[in-house]
Amino acid sequence: MELFQLRYFVKAAEFRSFTRAAEACCVSQPALSQAIQKLEDELRQPLFERGGRQIGLSEAGQRFLPRATQIIKLADEARASITDDGETGTLRLSAIPTIAPYWLPRLAKSFADRFPKVQIELGEDVTEMALKRCRSGEIDLALLALPLDATDLDVVPLQEEVLLVALSKEHPLANAVEFSINDLEPFPFILLDEVHCLAGSIVSFCKRHRLQPQTTNRSQQLTTVLELVAHGFGVSFIPQMAVERHADQRLIYRSIDGQRPTRQLAMCSNPYRFQSRVLKAMQSLVRDELGKAS
DSSP states (O other): OOHHHHHHHHHHHHHTOHHHHHHHHTSOHHHHHHHHHHHHHHHTSOOEEOOSSOOEEOHHHHHHHHHHHHHHHHHHHHHHHHHOOSSOEEEEEEEOTTTHHHHHHHHHHHHHHHOTTEEEEEEEOOHHHHHHHHHHTSOSEEEEESOOOOTTSEEEEEEEEEEEEEEETTSTTTTOSOOOGGGGTTSOEEEEOTTSHHHHHHHHHHHHTTOOOOEEEEESOHHHHHHHHHTTSOBEEEEHHHHTTTOOTTEEEEOOSSSOOEEEEEEEEOTTSOOOHHHHHHHHHHHHHHSSOO
């Protein structure tokens, strides 16, 4: 049983396709299929149920998959621990869409200036997927917002960030010196889709103040939300870090009077996986940059 056979098997199980698994492993499809067939011959069990365009795991394959995954993980971590020189390696970061465009590029640039030999891979995920990828080891570090259902992961709270009201310059409240959350009650809200944690934070804040936001439009992109606001379709709450990026003469941003809505940023990593020195250096950089008070 060879390690590369286990890698091929795991990829085939992930993609449910020998062709796609071969592409991911950078080998030919016949070579991958032959390696898996030899693995099945050694185990004397079929690992896949073959038929049609997609393949599925057999009963034996389902039992074997977690063991194969664990073996690969242990081998990769053993190699990483020996070759960890604090200056080279690969670092995989992800962030939720309301953080990623504002912080990932600058963090990557700052880190690359200090560690030019480290390969940095950046990604963008909604919270649920980021946690899943962190658990599986697909990413090393995730930038998210609390609360998180992640008692098995290492979650480090960072800064608390204020959410500002975004209004069209033609909005009735645009010239108000100050206004409260209740002053927003007559106006429709434009929010991100429910898969984004920011939308849930806004709705929760409104409900705590006995305001049921009338949501007329939802979007996957913060840019679309702001375009709708700019065209007078409603109001929204925007993270402070996004305001500079989305500067627009058609929009104004205001902090509401009294208790203001906020979100708590956090970084998340898997304590059960090997913690390289470059990962610890990135964690330190994130604490320095995002640990500052908003």
